Amino acid sequence: MFPKQAIPKTVGHVSRSRRARLRLTTATHYRFTKEKFTVLLRPKNNVSVGAIPRKGLAEVLASYAPHASLNGLTSTHVNHRSNSVTITFYNNTQALACCAQNKCKINGETLEYEAHLMHPKGTSRGLIQVDPGGSDEDLRSQTTCESAVILDIRRLGKSNYALVTFDTTAPPRTVRNYLELCKVKPYVPRTLVCYRCHRDGHQQKHCPNPAVCS
Numbered sequence: 001m002f003p004k005q006a007i008p009k010t011v012g013h014v015s016r017s018r019r020a021r022l023r024l025t026t027a028t029h030y031r032f033t034k035e036k037f038t039v040l041l042r043p044k045n046n047v048s049v050g051a052i053p054r055k056g057l058a059e060v061l062a063s064y065a066p067h068a069s070l071n072g073l074t075s076t077h078v079n080h081r082s083n084s085v086t087i088t089f090y091n092n093t094q095a096l097a098c099c100a101q102n103k104c105k106i107n108g109e110t111l112e113y114e115a116h117l118m119h120p121k122g123t124s125r126g127l128i129q130v131d132p133g134g135s136d137e138d139l140r141s142q143t144t145c146e147s148a149v150i151l152d153i154r155r156l157g158k159s160n161y162a163l164v165t166f167d168t169t170a171p172p173r174t175v176r177n178y179l180e181l182c183k184v185k186p187y188v189p190r191t192l193v194c195y196r197c198h199r200d201g202h203q204q205k206h207c208p209n210p211a212v213c214s
Helices: 016-033 054-063 068-073 092-100 136-142
Strands: 037-043 075-079 084-089 103-106 109-118 124-129 150-155 161-166 174-177 180-183
Touching: 037 092, 054 075, 054 103, 084 092, 092 109, 124 180, 136 150
Parallel strands: none
Antiparallel strands: 037 084, 037 109, 075 084, 103 109, 124 161, 150 161, 174 180
């Protein structure tokens, strides 16, 4: 005799397990299809990301949301090596509000930080040689590209090179800067080295470790 199989309880001809899977699938589909805005946050004044209360940070991030329904979609990832927090928003207004601030109150204490909006996946970066002097605003207004969209451009310190971010997976060969064709060179990010603790992954101004004498 065959064993009896468990018959799932149904509500409106749909089993409870089926309803749960549908809710999970709908939420997952929303996360994958909705546009994401990623912000990189780094605390200052030698504050470690491990010392930031998660509940307090969640309350601060929730205050940036234009609607309360968006709070449950925000997610964070802590990187202790780089002493940073990667925050994923699903609303551009909330992400820009986080970047516009440089400090917040958590449990009565002031946390100073630097935050900037990270470019999404599928982008690429390259170097171009530019004239000395001038501002990043001038570079943005005078640099164009026919085969890709320029998302951002900024000068690297006081050098004659500018870092250009494109919306393509590989940078184009050339761009036009002040009507002159400029060759785009590959950009290889250098390893960050802290001169305070002599470890890699972060800069001195974001270092949470005690100073090490060399």
